[in-house]
Amino acid sequence: MAALILEPSSSSFLNPNFPSNSTNTHRPYLPLTKKSTLLHRIHSPPAPPLSLRCSATPASTSLPGDQDPLPDSSSERTRDRRRAVRLAWEKLVRWSRSWRNKAKTDVLERTNKIVVLGGGSFGTAMAAHVAERKSQLEVNMLVRDPQVCQSINENHYNCKYFPKHKLPENLIATTDAKVALLGADYCFHAVPVQFSSSFLAGIADYVDPGLPFISLSKGLELNTLRMMSQIIPHALKNQRQPFIALSGPSFSLELMNKLPTAMVVASKDKKLANAVQQLLASDHLRISTSRGGNCRCS
Helix, strand or coil: CCCCCCCCCCHHHHHHCCCCCCCCCCCCCCCCCCHHHHHHHHHCCCCCCCHHHHHHCCCCCCCCHHHCCCCCHHHHHHHHHHHHHHHHHHHHHHHHHHHHHHHHHHHHHHEEEEEEEEECHHHHHHHHHHHHHHCCCCCEEEEHHHHHHHHHHHHHEEEECCCCCCCCCCCEECCCCHHHHCCCCCEECCCCCCHHHHHHHHHHHHHCCCEEEEEEECCCCCCCCHHHHHHHHHHHHCCCCEEEEEECCHHHHHHHHHCCCCEEEEECCCHHHHHHHHHCCCCCEEEECCCCCCCCCC
16 A cells, blocks of 8 residues: 655645644744743843852851850849849938938928917927927917916926926016017917907917917807817918917827827918928827818817
8 A cells, every 4th residue: 555645835834824724722823022022031030140149158157245145144133233223222211211300300490489379288288398399499488477477487387287397498488479479480379269369369460471370279269160270360360371270189288298199280281281290290299290172170
């Protein structure tokens, strides 16, 4: 059987387009153009530089300072920090204590004269207590009985209320309101409430407008039902007269015998209340402070 060899046509071999009746489903071959070649070059990732392809990755070297510290050195640094914090805290506590002690003594150092209005039992006990706080402090008692005044100045005894308790030598008595109030730093009011209005009205001309009044009197005025916080500024005709109320479960005899006693000072002025607290507080007398927007102290 003879094989029939047909030589393909040159035109069909060179033609890139296949005939329409061909069963081949592949897309016809399209030659690359200049535009497609340019897009291929743009979107293709760039080749790495030759130096990077040829050089090997250097091994990581660690410096001596980058090494983790030894456990012993870390704990030692922690102990040093704690020691430094403890020393700083101790210095702060010592400074705070010295500052508070200095503030307490400053009130006594700045105070030169105190006047006590009234020569009764509690007025005498408070005058004696304040006079013992500082020997250079001048304490004047304004009394109305000449016999009591003479007994205090000559014998240092209040013959009417405390005939067996000797009073400090820096405690003197007078019946002259002008002499007693002249140059006073604090004024203790120990006159009974029912006689306070008339008494204060008689000495109002000698009272300094900035003189702090420390009220030792308790109770209400019967006719007007006013308290001492209202009586004092009204009688002195000065609504801004500094006022402090001193009260508590205390007795004059206990104060004279230096028995443990507790009292409270109350004022709208916190600094003034603290100053009176530092002025009166001692080993046997504890003073607490109280302050409020509406001071209803009698």
